[in-house]
Amino acid sequence: MKSVFVYCEVENQKVAEISQELLSAGKRLAQKLGSxxxxxxxxxxxxxxxxxxxxxxxxxxxxxxxTRLEPYTTLPHAAIASDIxxxxxxxxxxxxxxxxxxxxxxxxxxxxxxxxTADCTILDIGDHYVSKEKKEYKDLLFAIRPAFGGSIMxxxxxxxxxxxxxxVREGVMKKEIFDEKYQxxxxxxxxxxxxxxxxxxxxVLERHIEESDVNLKESPIIVAGGYGVGSKENxxxxxxxxxxxxxxxxxxxxxxxxxxxxxxxxxxxxGVTVRPKLYIAAGISGAIQHTAGMQEASLIISxxxxxxxxxNKLADYxxxxxxxxxxxxxxxxxxxxxx
Amino acid sequence: MRPLKIVVLAKxxxxxxxxxxxxxxxxxxxNRGKLPTIYNPxxxxxxxxxxxxxxRVPGTTVTVLTMGPKRAADIIRESYYRGAxxxxxxxxxxxxxxxxxxxxxxxxxxIEKLAPYDLILGGRQAIDGDTAQVGPQSAEKLNIPQVTxxxxxxxxxxxxxxxxxxxxxxxxxxxxxxxxxxxxxxxSPVCRSRQAKRVMQYKYARTQTELKSKSTEEYLRELxxxxxxxxxxxxxxxxxxxEMEKIGLSGxxxxxxxxxxxxxxxxxxxxxxxxxxxxxxxxxxxxENHTIG
Numbered sequence: 001m002k003s004v005f006v007y008c009e010v011e012n013q014k015v016a017e018i019s020q021e022l023l024s025a026g027k028r029l030a031q032k033l034g035s036x037x038x039x040x041x042x043x044x045x046x047x048x049x050x051x052x053x054x055x056x057x058x059x060x061x062x063x064x065x066x067t068r069l070e071p072y073t074t075l076p077h078a079a080i081a082s083d084i085x086x087x088x089x090x091x092x093x094x095x096x097x098x099x100x101x102x103x104x105x106x107x108x109x110x111x112x113x114x115x116x117t118a119d120c121t122i123l124d125i126g127d128h129y130v131s132k133e134k135k136e137y138k139d140l141l142f143a144i145r146p147a148f149g150g151s152i153m154x155x156x157x158x159x160x161x162x163x164x165x166x167x168v169r170e171g172v173m174k175k176e177i178f179d180e181k182y183q184x185x186x187x188x189x190x191x192x193x194x195x196x197x198x199x200x201x202x203x204v205l206e207r208h209i210e211e212s213d214v215n216l217k218e219s220p221i222i223v224a225g226g227y228g229v230g231s232k233e234n235x236x237x238x239x240x241x242x243x244x245x246x247x248x249x250x251x252x253x254x255x256x257x258x259x260x261x262x263x264x265x266x267x268x269x270x271g272v273t274v275r276p277k278l279y280i281a282a283g284i285s286g287a288i289q290h291t292a293g294m295q296e297a298s299l300i301i302s303x304x305x306x307x308x309x310x311x312n313k314l315a316d317y318x319x320x321x322x323x324x325x326x327x328x329x330x331x332x333x334x335x336x337x338x339x
Numbered sequence: 340m341r342p343l344k345i346v347v348l349a350k351x352x353x354x355x356x357x358x359x360x361x362x363x364x365x366x367x368x369x370n371r372g373k374l375p376t377i378y379n380p381x382x383x384x385x386x387x388x389x390x391x392x393x394x395r396v397p398g399t400t401v402t403v404l405t406m407g408p409k410r411a412a413d414i415i416r417e418s419y420y421r422g423a424x425x426x427x428x429x430x431x432x433x434x435x436x437x438x439x440x441x442x443x444x445x446x447x448x449x450i451e452k453l454a455p456y457d458l459i460l461g462g463r464q465a466i467d468g469d470t471a472q473v474g475p476q477s478a479e480k481l482n483i484p485q486v487t488x489x490x491x492x493x494x495x496x497x498x499x500x501x502x503x504x505x506x507x508x509x510x511x512x513x514x515x516x517x518x519x520x521x522x523x524x525x526x527s528p529v530c531r532s533r534q535a536k537r538v539m540q541y542k543y544a545r546t547q548t549e550l551k552s553k554s555t556e557e558y559l560r561e562l563x564x565x566x567x568x569x570x571x572x573x574x575x576x577x578x579x580x581x582e583m584e585k586i587g588l589s590g591x592x593x594x595x596x597x598x599x600x601x602x603x604x605x606x607x608x609x610x611x612x613x614x615x616x617x618x619x620x621x622x623x624x625x626x627e628n629h630t631i632g
Binding site: 075107110111117118143153156159203204205206246270277288299319333 | 438439440443468469470471472473474475476477478479480484485486487488501506507508509510511512513514515516519591592593594595596597598599600605607608609610611612613615617618619621622623625626630631632
């Protein structure tokens with residue numbers, strides 16, 4: 001049976017959060033297919049890395065441990081992944097839609113001449129009938145993502161050029177341990193057998209990685225603003241409300257593009273996916289591209305002066321009005337009523 | 340330092356960032372014909388980076404390559420107005436329906452026609468798909484190294500370029516040998532504006548197809564015989580030696596099985612006015628059910 005593969009990102013001997021989420025998503029696909037789940041991980045000092053990976057229900061782990069593989073550079077990682085995938089011929093390969101995954105996956109897809117779908121929000125398995133060939137293809141990957149500026153959901157498939165590859169943003173898939181004691185097989189490969197000097201022509205000279213102090217994913221309350229907020233100054237009111245409620249401020253893509261708020265606070269398909277207790281959408285119309293990243297919030301308040309905004313259909317409370325008016329009233333009312 | 344030959348990949352895209360209600364069909368899908376077309380924003384950053392290198396390294400040439408329908412010639416004219424030296428178009432109905440794999444194959448065939456080159460630049464991603472795939476895929480097709488998410492070029496020498504990359508969680512400085520391909524992040528400087536002199540010089544630039552069009556006035560055709568540099572070369576399938584099975588729909592592994600406009604609805608929606616009373620009622624409910632503390 002053809003397997004499901006996950007490319008695992010690792011830094012300082014730790015498997016990235018996104019890769020753990022992908023292993024969980026990969027396991028669910030593998031179970032639907034009745035096929036094994038395999039992982040590939042390349043980096044430095046990976047002696048015990050399988051302990052972090054196996055519990056997600058991984059049947060086989062392909063490890064390449066070499067100091068030259070960390071930090072990540074495109075060519076050696078692509079050369080090793082391509083070597084493994086050409087030999088193993090998996091059915092599905094998943095990557096994080098991260099700085100690394102979005103650099104690596106397309107290079108590999110080109111080399112393997114296969115299909116790649118970016119930023120999927122749903123992954124599933126299903127059949128497809130190709131009328132031209134009068135043939136039904138069973139058990140294909142359904143790579144589902146918002147398209148055309150987020151107005152529709154598109155189901156992207158690929159039936160003739162395998163493997164089927166997809167990238168997924170962090171936070172979209174739920175991470176779940178499958179079995180703490182899952183038995184896995186570790187296959188160690190020697191980098192030297194695959195790589196040559198030409199794979200190392202791009203050199204990392206300097207690197208500054210900062211952990212962002214914005215933690216939208218973990219925040220129970222999010223006050224998010226859209227283009228309708230109108231200005232950076234109006235966003236200050238959202239910050240006041242968020243501070244008061246003990247929440248974080250996020251923004252739609254339109255608000256980020258307009259310069260009202262920083263990139264690292266973008267919520268939606270091409271930003272962060274959040275599942276807060278309370279989501280206050282201020283001046284956000286509610287394109288699928290945005291709602292894909294927040295629709296699982298427990299409670300949604302939509303403040304908008306357009307009564308027909310799609311966000312209103314999703315909301316538990318709709319307030320028809322202007323941000324500059326409604327938000328200060330909410331602040332005032334909270335101060336008055338909170339114990 | 341020796342002059343460089345730079346190729347900028349630029350795409351004309353529908354302006355999906357401003358989808359007005361008139362562009363929405365009743366079924367919730369976008370009527371692409373109703374959307375205005377623009378120069379893909381990230382590609383303008385790539386053009387600026389190229390022009391910046393041209394400023395720093397005398398004799399450097401900047402050639403813009405675009406692939407798209409006939410109206411994409413606007414991209415070449417716009418590039419001329421802002422400072423590009425040359426422009427080429429890949430345009431043929433048979434390229435239609437291409438996904439990123441078929442697109443990168445086609446672009447790579449076009450780039451090979453422009454060889455030798457030192458540096459290929461493109462935007463990180465196009466706003467109509469946001470995939471960020473065509474850059475890395477083109478680099479692979481050309482068998483050259485790639486450097487993605489470039490924010491700034493730190494230094495250039497005869498054999499090597501040093502660039503700062505903007506990552507999700509930080510920055511990284513890398514060196515790469517020529518030739519290589521870089522994708523440019525939108526945190527890099529915005530593109531310089533049009534220059535009046537260049538607009539005067541290039542506003543009559545046309546492709547052969549545009550020249551042949553009935554609506555084109557005769558004096559324009561005469562002008563093009565006198566100033567051949569105004570004619571934008573247009574390449575079809577045969578011009579770039581593309582294999583039919585690798586282009587368009589047949590060269591595209593990914594297919595759209597179905598699209599649907601999803602309307603999500605809450606179970607019960609309370610619609611309130613912006614009055615103090617309504618807002619206070621909501622806040623009280625939220626405090627009572629411990630949604631907010």
